[in-house]
Amino acid sequence: MVKEFPLIIIGGGPAGLTAGIYAGRSQLKTLIIAEQPGGTIGYAHRVQNFPGFPEIGGLELANRMVEHLQKWPVELLIARVGQIIKKDDGFLVTTDQNQEYRAEVLLLALGTEKRKLGLPNEDRFLGRGLSYCALCDGQFFKNKTVAVGGGGDAAVTMALYLAEMTNKVFLISLQPELNCSPSWHQAVKNQKKIELICDNQVTELIGSENLSGIRLKNPYQQQTELPIDGLFVEIGSAPSTTLTEPLNLATDSEGFIKIKANGRTSQSGIWAAGDLTSGSNKLRQAITAAAEGAMAADDIYRYFKQKG
Amino acid sequence: MITPLNNQDFEALIKENHQPILADFWAPWCRPCQMMLPVIDQIATEYADQIKIVKIDIGEHEDLAEKFNVLSIPTFITLVHGQEDQRLIGQQTPQNLKKMLIAAIEKANG
Numbered sequence: 001m002v003k004e005f006p007l008i009i010i011g012g013g014p015a016g017l018t019a020g021i022y023a024g025r026s027q028l029k030t031l032i033i034a035e036q037p038g039g040t041i042g043y044a045h046r047v048q049n050f051p052g053f054p055e056i057g058g059l060e061l062a063n064r065m066v067e068h069l070q071k072w073p074v075e076l077l078i079a080r081v082g083q084i085i086k087k088d089d090g091f092l093v094t095t096d097q098n099q100e101y102r103a104e105v106l107l108l109a110l111g112t113e114k115r116k117l118g119l120p121n122e123d124r125f126l127g128r129g130l131s132y133c134a135l136c137d138g139q140f141f142k143n144k145t146v147a148v149g150g151g152g153d154a155a156v157t158m159a160l161y162l163a164e165m166t167n168k169v170f171l172i173s174l175q176p177e178l179n180c181s182p183s184w185h186q187a188v189k190n191q192k193k194i195e196l197i198c199d200n201q202v203t204e205l206i207g208s209e210n211l212s213g214i215r216l217k218n219p220y221q222q223q224t225e226l227p228i229d230g231l232f233v234e235i236g237s238a239p240s241t242t243l244t245e246p247l248n249l250a251t252d253s254e255g256f257i258k259i260k261a262n263g264r265t266s267q268s269g270i271w272a273a274g275d276l277t278s279g280s281n282k283l284r285q286a287i288t289a290a291a292e293g294a295m296a297a298d299d300i301y302r303y304f305k306q307k308g
Numbered sequence: 309m310i311t312p313l314n315n316q317d318f319e320a321l322i323k324e325n326h327q328p329i330l331a332d333f334w335a336p337w338c339r340p341c342q343m344m345l346p347v348i349d350q351i352a353t354e355y356a357d358q359i360k361i362v363k364i365d366i367g368e369h370e371d372l373a374e375k376f377n378v379l380s381i382p383t384f385i386t387l388v389h390g391q392e393d394q395r396l397i398g399q400q401t402p403q404n405l406k407k408m409l410i411a412a413i414e415k416a417n418g
Contacts, residue, residue: 042339059339078346127383127397133340136337136339139366140378210377
């Protein structure tokens with residue numbers, strides 16, 4: 001038998017979990033389907049901009065959000081959603097394990113996926129010196145030389161984390177200067193192990209079995225080839241469109257779902273919140289995702305109240 | 309059955325065991341590794357009689373990580389008759405892992 005819910009939230013990061021907390025407080029029977037409860041904030045080395053926590057590990061913050069949700073009667077299913085089908089009376093949501101659920105309305109809080117470099121041999125070197133997760137793989141590069149590709153907050157915190165265990169970190173930014181908050185910029189300046197290479201990019205991955213170097217677009221110290229043991233990539237993220245494309249939601253030019261201030265999308269019965277929307281003026285932080293989740297859940301509650 | 313690798317010699321474990329082995333290289337601080345825990349539990353139950361699952365904490369067994377050239381976690385390696393058969397790197401769907409296990413079981417029964 002297909003289980004039915006007035007509201008199904010797809011995604012369990014700060015947006016989905018906050019929406020779940022609000023829905024629980026509103027006594028709205030809700031199911032959250034999340035592949036990763038806590039979401040990608042769990043990969044952040046340090047978080048310094050979530051009120052109430054002057055400095056907290058990303059994983060700890062994610063776990064605390066999940067614990068907070070669990071104080072409310074909201075069902076949390078750990079699964080990957082395989083398909084969303086629009087029906088006359090709502091939506092049919094199917095997981096990749098073929099479990100089926102019906103919802104009157106949906107809140108999409110799927111987050112984004114990390115961007116890759118787009119180089120031909122990227123898959124071959126994954127796990128052979130190329131990584132997208134410094135917290136997972138940094139330990140393999142103790143006392144070695146690594147590079148981080150990217151120049152935003154996430155890339156900079158990744159470089160700072162890696163500097164704690166490696167001999168040297170090249171931080172390679174596409175922009176003429178880092179695109180991070182001034183406090184992180186200062187932290188990079190203070191960390192002598194980090195060597196900043198701006199206005200440059202990785203154009204080739206070099207190595208036989210494992211990665212042994214990278215080629216840069218512009219020469220750095222007269223060389224375009226930089227010998228390294230590991231490359232960590234943090235060049236932003238993009239919304240995953242596999243699930244949302246069939247729903248014909250209006251998006252901006254980069255594929256982020258357009259929402260109104262109350263989280264409503266262009267399709268009736270579908271709200272969206274968090275990093276996959278254009279609602280945070282491109283800030284896309286845990287705090288903005290949580291705020292969007294709260295506003296969407298509140299509007300969904302008002303929708304059901306009005307409906308009676 | 310999931311066996312955490314404690315102080316046993318991995319080589320001895322391979323020799324003594326005639327089933328294919330799924331070596332799960334992980335660490336407690338690794339988020340994707342934690343996400344894989346329920347999947348590994350499910351697979352351990354489903355393939356209890358056909359495969360041995362060995363969890364290798366890379367913090368405690370750096371030597372094994374180096375020996376198997378593991379530079380990212382989670383990494384899943386199937387061993388058939390003591391030899392590496394296939395490996396998957398990163399968070400996996402149950403379907404992906406099962407495909408790799410079935411290939412190892414078929415090869416072992418060859």
